[in-house]
Amino acid sequence: MFSFLGKYWTLFLQGTVTTLLVSVIGVITGFLLGLLLTMMRQSQNKILRGIATAYIAIMRGTPSMIQVMLLYYVLATALPLPQSQVMGTGLDRIIPGALALGLNSGAYVSEIFRSGIISIPKGQTEAGLSLGLSRRDTFYSVVLPQMLHNTIPALGNEFITLIKESSVLFYIGVNEVTAEALGVGGTLYDYIPPLVVAAIIYFIITQLLAWLLHLLEKHLSSKY
Amino acid sequence: MTEPVLKVENLSKKYGDTLVWDQVNAQVMPGQVISIIGPSGAGKSTFLRCLNMLETPTSGKIFYHDQEVTQMKDKELQSLREHVGMVFQNFNLFANMSVSDNICLALKKVKGLDEAAAKDKALALLKQVGLADKADSYPSSLSGGQQQRVAIARSLAMDPEVILFDEPTSALDPEMVGDILKIMQELAEQGMTMVVVTHEMSFAKNVSDEIWFMADQQILEKGSPASFFQKPQTERAQDFLDKVLNL
Numbered sequence: 001m002f003s004f005l006g007k008y009w010t011l012f013l014q015g016t017v018t019t020l021l022v023s024v025i026g027v028i029t030g031f032l033l034g035l036l037l038t039m040m041r042q043s044q045n046k047i048l049r050g051i052a053t054a055y056i057a058i059m060r061g062t063p064s065m066i067q068v069m070l071l072y073y074v075l076a077t078a079l080p081l082p083q084s085q086v087m088g089t090g091l092d093r094i095i096p097g098a099l100a101l102g103l104n105s106g107a108y109v110s111e112i113f114r115s116g117i118i119s120i121p122k123g124q125t126e127a128g129l130s131l132g133l134s135r136r137d138t139f140y141s142v143v144l145p146q147m148l149h150n151t152i153p154a155l156g157n158e159f160i161t162l163i164k165e166s167s168v169l170f171y172i173g174v175n176e177v178t179a180e181a182l183g184v185g186g187t188l189y190d191y192i193p194p195l196v197v198a199a200i201i202y203f204i205i206t207q208l209l210a211w212l213l214h215l216l217e218k219h220l221s222s223k224y
Numbered sequence: 225m226t227e228p229v230l231k232v233e234n235l236s237k238k239y240g241d242t243l244v245w246d247q248v249n250a251q252v253m254p255g256q257v258i259s260i261i262g263p264s265g266a267g268k269s270t271f272l273r274c275l276n277m278l279e280t281p282t283s284g285k286i287f288y289h290d291q292e293v294t295q296m297k298d299k300e301l302q303s304l305r306e307h308v309g310m311v312f313q314n315f316n317l318f319a320n321m322s323v324s325d326n327i328c329l330a331l332k333k334v335k336g337l338d339e340a341a342a343k344d345k346a347l348a349l350l351k352q353v354g355l356a357d358k359a360d361s362y363p364s365s366l367s368g369g370q371q372q373r374v375a376i377a378r379s380l381a382m383d384p385e386v387i388l389f390d391e392p393t394s395a396l397d398p399e400m401v402g403d404i405l406k407i408m409q410e411l412a413e414q415g416m417t418m419v420v421v422t423h424e425m426s427f428a429k430n431v432s433d434e435i436w437f438m439a440d441q442q443i444l445e446k447g448s449p450a451s452f453f454q455k456p457q458t459e460r461a462q463d464f465l466d467k468v469l470n471l
Binding site for chain 1: 276278298302303304305306309310312314316317318319320321329330333334362363364375378379382
């Protein structure tokens with residue numbers, strides 16, 4: 001059933017590397033953007049708070065596939081993105097694709113961070129303030145580290161979702177695992193075996209990530 | 225003539241339409257130990273928390289020496305809180321930091337000490353509260369009494385002029401209460417100015433210089449412990465003492 005792998009394994013390998021590449025960029029972008037949005041929402045400035053709230057509402061309220069395609073077409077027409085190929089896909093597709101994943105994920109990460117902040121007792125902030133620390137120092141030294149610590153499980157969930165969602169990049173011609181599986185399926189006139197292979201690859205990647213996060217969680221919780 | 229460290233003029237606090245206390249006047253002199261006692265819900269903690277502006281009073285004025293606290297902006301409040309320390313009912317140690325880092329944080333960020341100097345000071349203070357061996361532990365591994373001792377050390381690290389204690393023993397196991405009260409008594413003997421919200425009548429009676437009895441939206445009585453406990457002026461205070469002393 002899987003004898004086709006002998007001939008096509010390089011395509012799956014390329015697809016896997018591409019999926020990992022866009023996911024890593026997406027996760028990093030999403031994490032940083034989530035942090036930025038969280039800070040904007042904590043700020044005293046109404047406009048910053050408004051922008052962050054509106055951004056989150058839009059990103060959560062529209063399909064990621066449309067976001068990906070819109071960003072791709074907008075960036076492709078507006079900017080001279082490099083055409084050079086990475087793992088069989090042009091950078092002019094990989095960059096907007098990975099970015100779109102991150103921009104979408106940032107909204108969810110920010111929501112995770114918000115619940116993380118809510119879960120930290122007010123007394124922690126009050127203790128910081130009562131020592132003469134600024135609000136800023138209290139937030140960065142006391143609240144933020146605890147928030148990150150408390151949200152690791154939820155963040156792990158979000159990143160696993162992002163890896164799987166990266167399959168929507170197929171629609172803008174990024175040759176990630178799903179795209180490669182569909183390509184191979186078309187050649188074979190049989191979609192089931194290559195899709196099963198793709199599913200197994202996603203499963204292995206997400207299990208690996210879950211395991212790494214578990215180790216991180218254990219490492220951190222051994223402290224406090 | 226000595227000036228009061230803290231002075232409160234016509235201070236009122238409302239939550240929505242609910243009046244917590246109204247037109248309160250009081251002052252704290254240097255070296256004084258004041259115990260605020262009274263029934264639950266009288267707004268004792270709220271009053272204490274107004275003194276360092278963790279809560280904002282609705283109207284009235286608070287002075288720290290000649291500076292009006294109620295007018296202060298963030299920066300001035302930071303410097304006020306450096307001088308007016310606070311110890312909380314639930315300790316509020318920073319959960320993400322070791323015991324010594326709990327003390328070092330503000331020493332570094334507020335006082336500008338370098339790592340080594342902050343650490344030295346933290347260790348000396350931990351020694352003072354009998355916890356030198358716990359410097360590297362995390363708060364979650366300490367008992368309530370130990371956590372409160374660290375919190376007191378953390379507050380002392382800023383060399384405050386006054387320390388506000390918000391029911392410092394209410395969350396402790398009974399056998400831990402004595403440790404904390406002993407440390408507080410030592411501080412009082414060293415001349416530290418303290419304002420203590422407490423339900424520990426023995427502390428109020430034996431350690432403090434003045435009792436403020438809060439009830440019915442007022443400080444109903446102010447007086448020496450001897451006069452207050454022997455001859456309260458109001459029926460409300462008499463009633464309160466009957467209930468807490470004749471268990």
